[in-house]
Amino acid sequence: MDTMTSGRGAFFRMEKINKFYPMGEEQAHILKDIDLTIDEGEYLSVLGPSGSGKSTLMNIIGCLDVATSGRYTLHGRLVEEMSEGELARLRSEEIGFVFQNSQLLPRLTARKNVELPLIYAGVGPRERRMRACELLERVGLSDRMEHYPNQLSGGQQQRVAIARALAGNPTLLLADEPTGALDQKTGRQVMALFRELNGEGRTIIMITHDMKIAGNARRVVHIIDGELTEGGGTNDA
Ligand SMILES: Nc1ncnc2c1ncn2[C@@H]1O[C@H](COP(=O)(O)OP(=O)(O)O)[C@@H](O)[C@H]1O
Ligand SMILES: [Mg+2]
Structure with a gap:
């Protein structure tokens, strides 16, 4: 074990991460030398326009995809060196995912x-x-547990998705445009919930193209055309 697993220091570190996708004869360069370090308990937002590489980055952070080059260390362990089994365990025990569309299974109740x-x-x-049941209570849906997704509003569905993401008690919550499909009021409720979760010590990385939404995080980084730059503090300083 290296030193990063002890102490609470860098929980997560990316060094010179690059991602290429084949595009005809060429290689499209999607992520360019990304350096990013996150401490435990941070609430980070990655802000960038559509097509800038946000989801590609999110998938690598969430170990759903691998970088073409660079080093990615999570909990002091090099992700590139993990076996499929270790990655699957990491995804199910350490990481909770929330996507733009809640992606609930329509034939299962909220609770299921x-x-x-x-x-x-x-x-x-x-x-x-x-x-x-505890988690659905936590997201304010104690009276909707036995409802099916199509019996719930968009915001309620997204809250079910957040409860599902929290089910494995992950240390890291990853959200890709979590309010993208919600009206403003519902979006604000989801943001309030994220703040609470971060206040309890959970690390959150939220990806968005919306500056106002990004302002909910404690730290904002910008991604433009695959390049990441630090954006300084936000209203929560
Ligand atoms: N599997 C893929 N194969 C080829 N190109 C891809 C693939 N996934 C994404 N891209 C391209 O990478 C760029 C970034 O995409 P994405 O990360 O989804 O951006 P964002 O989430 O910021 O909108 C886009 O130009 C997109 O077309
Ligand atoms: Mg995206």
């Missing part, structure tokens, strides 16, 4: 949607149910 990752994690039925 939240239970799903716990089924994969091998948690027994009683505890699963209890944890799903």
